[in-house]
Structure formats: structure tokens, C-alpha cells
Amino acid sequence: MREAWRWFGPNDPVSIADIRQTGATDVVSALHTIPTGEVWPIDQIKIHKGLIEKNNKNQSSLIWSVVESIPVHEDIKLGRVDNQRYVDAWITSMENLAKCGIKTICYNFMPVIDWTRTDLKFQLPNGGYALRFDQQKFAAFDLFILQREQAETDYSAAEIKQAKTAFLAMSEADRALLAKNIIAGLPGKMTDAYTLDNFRNALANYKNITKDILRKNLFSFLTQVLPKAEQLGVKLAIHPDDPPRDMLGLPRIICTAEDLDILFSALPSPANGITLCAGTYGSRPDNNLPEMAKDFGSRIHFAHLRGVAKDKDEQRSFYEADHLSSDVDMVRVISALLNEEKRREGKKGNNDIFFRPDHGHQILDDIYKQGNPGYSCIGRLKGLAEIRGVIKALTAVG
Structure with missing residues (x-):
């Protein structure tokens, strides 16, 4: 190799x-x-x-x-x-x-x-930082920040409730950072960063x-x-x-x-x-x-x-762990x-x-x-x- x-x-x-x-x-x-x-x-x-x-x-x-x-x-x-x-x-x-x-x-x-990740600087117990995908934060972004059309059909009532709780607990700065982390163009994406509006338009192209x-x-x-x-x-x-x-x-x-x-x-x-x-x-x-x-x-x-x-209780959430x-x-x-x-x-x-x-x-x-x-x-x-x-x-x- x-x-x-x-x-x-x-x-x-x-x-x-x-x-x-x-x-x-x-x-x-x-x-x-x-x-x-x-x-x-x-x-x-x-x-x-x-x-x-x-x-x-x-x-x-x-x-x-x-x-x-x-x-x-x-x-x-x-x-x-x-x-x-x-x-x-x-x-x-x-x-x-x-x-x-x-x-x-x-x-x-x-x-x-x-x-896509929700956190680009998730602190680990040893003091270092990792990338993380948090399903509740992602749902909060989708439902209450992006406000994607018909997004609620992708989530259960319990998930929507949890996402709303997570959203309400965020400051405006937290919400802005979450949106930036998800749509602002990570290293693999070789285009300019999206705004919320043009991100919605890009998603709409895939409606059908x-x-x-x-x-x-x-x-x-x-x-x-x-x-x-x-x-x-x-x-x-x-x-x-x-x-x-x-x-x-x-x-x-x-x-x-x-x-x-x-x-x-x-x-x-x-x-x-x-x-x-x-x-x-x-x-x-x-x-x-x-x-x-x-x-x-x-x-x-x-x-x-x-x-x-x-995560033990939410398998869609994860963080980048040690290689071994x-x-x-x-x-x-x-x-x-x-x-x-x-x-x-x-x-x-x-x-x-x-x-x-x-x-x-x-x-x-x-x-x-x-x-x-x-x-x-x-x-x-x-x-x-x-x-x-x-x-x-x-x-x-x-």
C-alpha cells in the first residue's frame, strides 16, 4: 500500500x-x-x-x-x-x-x-478537537434555519420536537455557525460558498x-x-x-x-x-x-x-474518532x-x-x-x- x-x-x-x-x-x-x-x-x-x-x-x-x-x-x-x-x-x-x-x-x-458536518471543532475529552455530525443539530438547521419546504415529512414528531428544543437553545451566533458549517463549502467542494437563499434554490433543482x-x-x-x-x-x-x-x-x-x-x-x-x-x-x-x-x-x-x-442512542450522529x-x-x-x-x-x-x-x-x-x-x-x-x-x-x- x-x-x-x-x-x-x-x-x-x-x-x-x-x-x-x-x-x-x-x-x-x-x-x-x-x-x-x-x-x-x-x-x-x-x-x-x-x-x-x-x-x-x-x-x-x-x-x-x-x-x-x-x-x-x-x-x-x-x-x-x-x-x-x-x-x-x-x-x-x-x-x-x-x-x-x-x-x-x-x-x-x-x-x-x-x-457535511455540523461541528468543525467538537472538543474531545483529551482537549483536542474533531469533526462531528449531530443529527439533532442537523434537523434543527433543516427545519428551523433553512426552513426547507416539506422538511417536516422527513422527521417523526419526536424528532421535530427534539430539533426545536435544540434550535431554541442556540444563540444567533450558534445558528449562524451551524449554517456556515453545513453549507459554506468544505475542502472537498470546489465552488463558492452558498447563501441560504441560493442553497434553497440548488436543493429545489432536485425536487423531482x-x-x-x-x-x-x-x-x-x-x-x-x-x-x-x-x-x-x-x-x-x-x-x-x-x-x-x-x-x-x-x-x-x-x-x-x-x-x-x-x-x-x-x-x-x-x-x-x-x-x-x-x-x-x-x-x-x-x-x-x-x-x-x-x-x-x-x-x-x-x-x-x-x-x-x-452515538449510542442516535446512530446517525457521530464524531471522527482516532484512526485505530x-x-x-x-x-x-x-x-x-x-x-x-x-x-x-x-x-x-x-x-x-x-x-x-x-x-x-x-x-x-x-x-x-x-x-x-x-x-x-x-x-x-x-x-x-x-x-x-x-x-x-x-x-x-x-
């Missing part, structure tokens, strides 16, 4: 020099300045690649190996009649990346918003989009992209919906093992793969991560290794990935599984630094060290 680290570009407070010191060998990055739907030009890809790899002759080598992500335009997700130009642009970006030697691409098909329609639109997109990916030797790795369930009236279609079975039955191309995000899949009680890592091993091109701890102390059996997941790599030995092409430590805690000096939520340096370094130790131990015992 190849150790990777996510880098958000020159403005990332964790520099390329810092990444070298972690011992990682590969970088996961993207052209965050290119608007969604536009082509990633070769010259811009080369410049970004040069920033990552420019000191490889004299220092520890770093390679830009994985793209996370090329955003999929909303018109493609909505299946609008004029979406072909965005599909063509996505394919051209993929071709340009392949020409520069970058052939693993993580992407997602989440409508409107990327990964069911799971079946959204899945049909994904399949239409992939039907055009996968043949070209096969020709280029590119591996596509779809990221699950985070959290992995319907929310805000939006359908979600990459949440469970069943969803993946549907995807691969319809589109069995070897280029069609997944990002095994252990924390995302693990935040659903009905997902068995070690079994998923084993069953979909041949489709795993990239892995986000992190764990979550679900969570509801995810990380040792068994890593063992399944190592076994998959062993199975691939001797086969044509690059068969390594890239992974990165994900959503590290904000601890030590990083508590006093401004960084991308979930992407502090020291917390991820701790996670990487723990994962590295598991890999060493499992490799040593066979």
Missing part, C-alpha cells in the same frame, strides 16, 4: 516540505482554482505537479499520484439536456491528467453539497430527482467516461455519499454494499472502481467495513482510512487491503492501493493554527503513524 497525503495547493498551511517529513511517498491533490465544469489545462496540471515534485532530485521523492477530485457539474447530476459540454470537459481533463502520468481519479456524485433518476444520470455519465478511461489506463474511484443516507430532500446513491453491487452489475468496466472511505461507510450501522473491503477488493483503487464513533479506536475495525480493513494487493501481484499495470489518513484531530500546536477542517497536520500524522504500524505488523506476520 502506498502512503499518500492530501494537499490543497500553495495556500494549504501544510506545505510540501511538511508532507515530505511525514514519510508519505504520494500526494493527493486537485486544481482547486479551476471552476467546476471547465477543462483542466495541461499547462496548469504541469505547474501543480511541478510544485509537488520539484525537489525530488535532492530530497525524498513525492509523486502526485491521485486526483481528488475532478468535480462533476450539477447539470450532469441533474441530467439536463445541455450537460454534454460538461461531460466532454470532464473527459478532456482526465485525458490531460493521463498525459501527465496521473491515472487514479477520485470523484463523487453527491448532489449540491460535498461531505429520485434515486433511480440520479443513478441513471450517473450511469449515463460513466457510460461515456469509462471507455476512454480504459484506453488511458485510468482508474476511477467513486467516493461514497457522506453521510451515507438521504438528506435535505436529496437522493443518495453510493451509500451501501447494495449500491455498489448495482453500480458494478450495470458497468463492469475494470476502470470503474471505488474510494473505500472507511469513515463514511462506517458511519452507517448496516455497513460491514471489513467485509466490504474483502468483497469489493478488486474495485478499490484508493482508500481513506479514518474511523468514526457513533473507533467503530471501524481498522486492522481487519487494512488486512483485507493487503490481501487484495497480494492477489494482484504479477498482474499487468500498477496494482498498488493508494491510501491516505483522513480527517485527523486538531491537537497540540495545530489547535492554535488556522487550517482546513479535518486536515490538520499533527492529527493526520498521528493517524498515518498508527496505520503504518498496523501495516508493518500485518506484513511481518504474513
Whole structure:
């Protein structure tokens, strides 16, 4: 398995020099300045690649190996009649990346918003901070801040009562922060932040989009992209919906093992793969991560290794736990990935599984630094060290 680290570009407070010191060998990055739907030009890809790899002759080598992500335009997700130009642009970006030697691409098909949390600085008992999703706070936002049309149909009477209690207990500052945390554009989302009004409008576009329609639109997109990916030797790795369930009236279609079975039955191309995000899949009680890592091993091109701890009384609420102390059996997941790599030995092409430590805690000096939520340096370094130790131990015992 190849150790990777996510880098958000020159403005990332964790520099390329810092990444070298972690011992990682590969970088996961993207052209965050290119608007969604536009082509990633070769010259811009080369410049970004040069920033990552420019000191490889004299220092520890770093390679830009994985793209996370090329955003999929909303018109493609909505299946609008004029979406072909965005599909063509996505394919051209993929071709340009392949020409520069970058052939693993993580992407997602989440409508409107990327990964969603209610708290970006949830204090842990040890004094550090983690990301958290609180179902009651989320319901309070949906029902009483956003005031989404017909939102009450998604909640029971008891849930509405609890959400109202939570809402009334918030100050105006608390309510503003909650709205900002949910809609203001987290690192994975490469568009400008929403306001409440344009967020409502964006949600309204999906009023008549069911799971079946959204899945049909994904399949239409992939039907055009996968043949070209096969020709280029590119591996596509779809990221699950985070959290992995319907929310805000939006359908979600990459949440469970069943969803993946549907995807691969319809589109069995070897280029069609997944990002095994252990924390995302693990935040659903009905997902068995070690079994998923084993069953979909041949489709795993990239892995986000992190764990979550679900609330005992409300399983939809969770916080980002330590990498090895969570509801995810990380040792068994890593063992399944190592076994998959062993199975691939001797086969044509690059068969390594890239992974990165994900959503590290904000601890030590990083508590006093401004960084991308979930992407502090020291917390991820701790996670990487723990994962590295598991890999060493499992490799040593066979």
C-alpha cells in the first residue's frame, strides 16, 4: 500500500516540505482554482505537479499520484439536456491528467453539497478537537434555519420536537455557525460558498430527482467516461455519499454494499472502481467495513482510512474518532487491503492501493493554527503513524 497525503495547493498551511517529513511517498491533490465544469489545462496540471515534485532530485521523492477530485457539474447530476459540454470537459481533463502520468481519479456524485458536518471543532475529552455530525443539530438547521419546504415529512414528531428544543437553545451566533458549517463549502467542494437563499434554490433543482433518476444520470455519465478511461489506463474511484443516507430532500446513491453491487452489475468496466472511505461507510450501522473491503477488493483503487464513533442512542450522529479506536475495525480493513494487493501481484499495470489518513484531530500546536477542517497536520500524522504500524505488523506476520 502506498502512503499518500492530501494537499490543497500553495495556500494549504501544510506545505510540501511538511508532507515530505511525514514519510508519505504520494500526494493527493486537485486544481482547486479551476471552476467546476471547465477543462483542466495541461499547462496548469504541469505547474501543480511541478510544485509537488520539484525537489525530488535532492530530497525524498513525492509523486502526485491521485486526483481528488475532478468535480462533476450539477447539470450532469441533474441530467439536463445541455450537460454534454460538461461531460466532454470532464473527459478532456482526465485525458490531460493521463498525459501527465496521473491515472487514479477520485470523484463523487453527491448532489449540491460535498461531505457535511455540523461541528468543525467538537472538543474531545483529551482537549483536542474533531469533526462531528449531530443529527439533532442537523434537523434543527433543516427545519428551523433553512426552513426547507416539506422538511417536516422527513422527521417523526419526536424528532421535530427534539430539533426545536435544540434550535431554541442556540444563540444567533450558534445558528449562524451551524449554517456556515453545513453549507459554506468544505475542502472537498470546489465552488463558492452558498447563501441560504441560493442553497434553497440548488436543493429545489432536485425536487423531482429520485434515486433511480440520479443513478441513471450517473450511469449515463460513466457510460461515456469509462471507455476512454480504459484506453488511458485510468482508474476511477467513486467516493461514497457522506453521510451515507438521504438528506435535505436529496437522493443518495453510493451509500451501501447494495449500491455498489448495482453500480458494478450495470458497468463492469475494470476502470470503474471505488474510494473505500472507511469513515463514511462506517458511519452507517448496516455497513460491514471489513467485509466490504474483502468483497469489493478488486474495485478499490484508493482508500481513506479514518474511523468514526457513533452515538449510542442516535446512530446517525457521530464524531471522527482516532484512526485505530473507533467503530471501524481498522486492522481487519487494512488486512483485507493487503490481501487484495497480494492477489494482484504479477498482474499487468500498477496494482498498488493508494491510501491516505483522513480527517485527523486538531491537537497540540495545530489547535492554535488556522487550517482546513479535518486536515490538520499533527492529527493526520498521528493517524498515518498508527496505520503504518498496523501495516508493518500485518506484513511481518504474513
